[in-house]
Amino acid sequence: MGSPPLIIVAIDGGAASGKSSTSRLLAERFNLLHVDTGSFYRHITWELLRRNVPSGERTALLAALPSLNFSTRLEGRSARMLIGGQPAGDEIRSQQVNEHVSHYAAVPEVRAILLDYQRGQTEVAKQHGFRGLVMEGRDIGSVIFPDADFRFFLHADPAERVKRRAAEGRQDSIAERDRLDSSRKTAPLACPPGAIDIDSTFLTLEQVVEKLAGLIAPKLT
Template sequence: MSAQSDRIADLIEARPLVIAVDGPSGSGKSSVSREVARRLGLEYLDTGAMYRAATWSVVESGIDLADAPAVAGHVAGFDLTMATDPSAPGAWVAGHDVNAAIRETRISTIVSKVATNLDVRANMLKRQRDLIAAAAAGPHAGVVAEGRDITTVVAPDADVRILLTASEAARLARRAKELHGTADAASVEATRDQIVRRDSDDSTVSNFEVAADGVLHLDSSALDFEQTVDAVLTAIARTVTGTGSVADLDENARAGAVS
């Protein structure tokens, strides 16, 4: 564990810590949030997986995605269990392991149709807040929650709120490597719809590209995975110790230094 991880861990012993991470597709928020949670001994909540699981359940039930009331009605009653251990996170629908299925292209290309349903979002908002509250009150005394609207709608009172962004080119390259193992031109183009179109659709009901007041902005375009994790840990340390203002991270913070 790094020096700043130790520093934050000491504070967690004194009180629960809720960390909210928002950002567009491919910004690294899921992988970075999960690693930050692991290093700090906190729980990890992937709210995007919740929407994917809802979408999978709707599709498996044969409901027409264009029938908004039917979709919302189904999601309101579907049985969803989320595992929040950062070493083994996951989603189960009615006891069925859907972790692989919800990452398939067939779900990725349609999840926005469910996620932009306002009644679905209201239902998921309550579920997410309940999970965050349970994690804060649980044995690990905190959670790193990531996804759309986390910093502004789901957990606006989180102890630390971070908007993690990256350029479109960086996000496309990262997702192409994740899905296709390479970031060549063909792979990037094959990935474009999942990134650009999905962000465009989701932006109609969610603001995840501009940091709201009190939300710290981190652009990870020029950072690798470890540098981004270090920068997020730095931001957390600065915020919970009161040693830095809530503003865009400077070059020292990007290098992992804590003032």
């Protein structure tokens, strides 16, 4: 008999909705590859800012995109993007990147160059013996893996999300990022039709994980 098929878990939601923490814990519980696509957009943003290529200068931006050569390095259970063979550091979580990432992410061509790379993480999961992957972002269940085995959308009250960022010692323009991500023409942030919508405002991280895990577990038995 061949190996069982990979399962794909898609988790979408806005900033500080609990996507990353939930995804990491589900990856650990079910032996899944964790893929944080938000970090991909952050890495691209940092690289283009480093090259002085603004998101609003379309000609320069389109000229720069083909030179962004992507590869993947495994770090624990997480897939880490390399650009030109180099990983990003803590700078991708800086205030500067926070302020610009939604603008770059709104460019259709930026999203297009990442499409195959993101879908290709299934091969990374296979090569490293994972049972599947859990991918978090803003268009995973709608665009990247619309036929995922599980599609979840996490959301929380904006004030609660600001508190979560502050507890992490970070600042984030959550309301503005929500506005930009939800209003962009290409792959806007929204709960995909048929996805399971979960309000995490008054739930602990453990409660969110247990809720999702209870739905996923029967698929793996």
